[in-house]
Amino acid sequence: MTVQVIINTAQSIEFDRRRVVGQSISRSQRIKTAERLTAQPFVITVTPLARFRYEAYRPVLEGIMSLDRTEEQAVNIANKTSMNYLTSYLGDLTDAQLSGLTITNFTATTVTIGQLPTIGASDRTGNTISSTSTIFEAGDWIQPTNSRYPYIVSEAVLRTSGSTTTATVHRPLISSENIVVTGPILVGTATTIRVLVSELPNYRLIQKDWCEFTGDFVLVEKVI
Numbered sequence: 001m002t003v004q005v006i007i008n009t010a011q012s013i014e015f016d017r018r019r020v021v022g023q024s025i026s027r028s029q030r031i032k033t034a035e036r037l038t039a040q041p042f043v044i045t046v047t048p049l050a051r052f053r054y055e056a057y058r059p060v061l062e063g064i065m066s067l068d069r070t071e072e073q074a075v076n077i078a079n080k081t082s083m084n085y086l087t088s089y090l091g092d093l094t095d096a097q098l099s100g101l102t103i104t105n106f107t108a109t110t111v112t113i114g115q116l117p118t119i120g121a122s123d124r125t126g127n128t129i130s131s132t133s134t135i136f137e138a139g140d141w142i143q144p145t146n147s148r149y150p151y152i153v154s155e156a157v158l159r160t161s162g163s164t165t166t167a168t169v170h171r172p173l174i175s176s177e178n179i180v181v182t183g184p185i186l187v188g189t190a191t192t193i194r195v196l197v198s199e200l201p202n203y204r205l206i207q208k209d210w211c212e213f214t215g216d217f218v219l220v221e222k223v224i
Contacts, residue, residue: 002073003197005060006217008080009049016043017152017170040171041221042193044077048201054211061203061211069197072222078189089188090137091157092123098187101135103144104164106181111142111151111167113185116159131161142169143191144181148224149174150191176224195219 007013020036054061067073078087089098097117105112113135121129136142136157143150151169159165173181186192201215 002067002075003046003064003195003217003219004073004075004079006046006048006064007075007077008083009052010046011050012047013077013086014045014047016045037172039174039223041223042195042219043198043221044193044195044219046217046219048213048217051206051210051212054205054209057211064197064200067197069200072194072196074192074194075219076189076192084189087141087188087191090140091134092125092127092129093117093133093135094122094124097121097123099184101185101187103182103185106144106173108172109154109169111169112164113157113167114164116163116165119159119161129159131159133159135159135165136167141188141191142167143186145184145186146179147174147177147181148194149177149221150186150193174223193219194222196222 017040019040020038022034022036023031025031078084093101100115100117101113102115103111104114116135117123117129117133119129119131123129123133127133134156136153138153138155140153141150142153151171154168154170157165157167196219197217198220199216199218201213201217203211203213205211
């Protein structure tokens with residue numbers, strides 16, 4: 001058992017995706033900003049289930065405490081059907097059309113997408129695909145199949161009339177994996193994040209066999 005169980009039953013999930021930005025105000029009251037380029041790791045704060053049966057959760061607790069704050073865990077933010085909306089695909093393509101897409105190039109925050117669906121084919125709503133059909137919508141999650149890192153599309157990506165199109169994502173390519181990121185793409189609920197538990201709350205027994213955590217879980221994406 002991993003912290004995935006805590007995500008699946010969370011009361012709330014908070015995402016910290018802020019870039020490292022410094023601000024200063026001059027004597028003339030002009031505000032200035034400076035940004036330090038980083039990998040922008042996801043920081044996710046999970047407020048766990050308010051209370052649970054200790055006997056039923058003992059295997060979960062043991063799994064979480066065994067991994068503690070040292071072992072990497074792969075989590076899926078939308079691991080349950082009721083949570084699919086968090087990362088579900090918002091574009092026009094069918095599942096089959098999505099599975100055919102490939103990354104042909106990934107430089108900085110620009111991703112070149114190839115193997116686009118044929119103009120004139122039907123999309124997932126039965127409409128005809130044209131050059132203005134949406135391949136990805138802003139907020140769609142994508143992940144090179146070979147990579148440990150997901151990326152979020154920053155603005156709508158249209159099919160265009162060419163053989164490829166380009167997407168802008170929320171952070172630059174993390175190249176420290178030293179892998180080939182071209183090839184097939186994972187999309188939406190198929191994406192995962194590799195995290196370490198940064199803040200691990202204790203648990204305490206209350207009212208017979210009821211149990212509760214004493215705080216939130218803070219998960220930090222592990223960038224290698």
